[in-house]
Amino acid sequence: MGTVAPSERLRVLVVDDEPLARSNLVALLRPRPDVELIGECDSGMQALTMIRSDRPDVVFLDVQMPECDGFDVLELLGAELPPAIVFVTAYDGHALRAFEVGALDYLLKPFDDARFERALDRARERWRQRADQPPRSDRLVVRSVGQVLFVDTATIDWIEADDYYACLHIGSRTHLLRRSLNDLERDLNPAVFCRIHRSTIVRLAQVEALETDAEGEYEVVLRTGVKLRVSRRYRRGLLERLCL
Secondary structure, three states: OOOOOHHHOEEEEEEOOOHHHHHHHHHHHOOOOOEEEEEEEOOHHHHHHHHHHHOOOEEEEEOOOOOOOHHHHHHHHHHHOOOEEEEEEOOHHHHHHHHHOOOOEEEEOOOOHHHHHHHHHHHHHHHHHHHHOOOOOOEEEEEEOOEEEEEEHHHOOEEEEEOOEEEEEEOOEEEEEOOOHHHHHHHOOOOOEEEEEOOEEEEHHHEEEEEEOOOOOEEEEEOOOOEEEEOHHHHHHHHHHOOO
16 A cells, blocks of 8 residues: 555544553554544543544444443543544453444454454445535434424533434523434534433533532523433533533
8 A cells, every 4th residue: 555645544442441452453454554643541531532632534443441441431522533443352241232322343352464454344334325425414304394494502401312203492482303323413512502311412501500419410400491301321521511
C-alpha cells in the first residue's frame, strides 16, 4: 500500500488494562499505513477522556477493567460513541450484551491475525459509511396527512418512545415522528440531548432539577414541570453530563 493521506487514515485507540494485550494490538496496528494509532489507555476512565477529546474512528475496547469496564465506557459516552467499537476480551459470555449496546465486533482472546483482519475491515467499512453520511441536522422533518412540519431541535423539551414512533414534546404540543429512539439518539447533538431511559431522551437545557425517591431512584424535573424517571443504566451518564 502506498502513501495514505492523513484524512484517509483510520484513527484507532486501544484500551486494555493488561500491558501485554495492549502491546499485541499495537503490534498489529502500527505497521499499517492506513491506520493512525492515536493512543493507548489502561483504564475505562482514561478511555472516556481520550475518546471525548480525540474522537477516534475505532476503539479496541477491553470488557473487564477495574472501576470502569467496557460497558460502563459505552454507557457514559451515550450518543458520543465512536463510529466503531470492537470489544476485545478473554470471555465469551459478554458477546450478546456487547452487540446489544452497539459494538461492531467481538474479538475473543486469543485471536489470530486473520480474525483481527476481519474485525479491522469491518471497522474500516463502518467508518467509510459514517463519513459518507450528511452532517447532523438541527431540524427534524415530521410528516402527517396533508402537512410536512420542520421542527427545530432547539425547541424540543423531551422525546419518548411510542411503539414504532418517537413522540416529540414541545411545550404543550406533541408530534409523532416515525423513527426509533436509537436512531434519533445517533442523530441528535450529544452536547444538547441526553438519554435518561430506554424510552426517554431529554434536552439538557430543560433540566431544572433532580429528585430522588425513598429507594434512591432519580427523576428529572424539567422547566415545564414534567417529571421523568432516570433508569440506573443511564444515571451515571446523565450525572456526568450535568457535571455532578
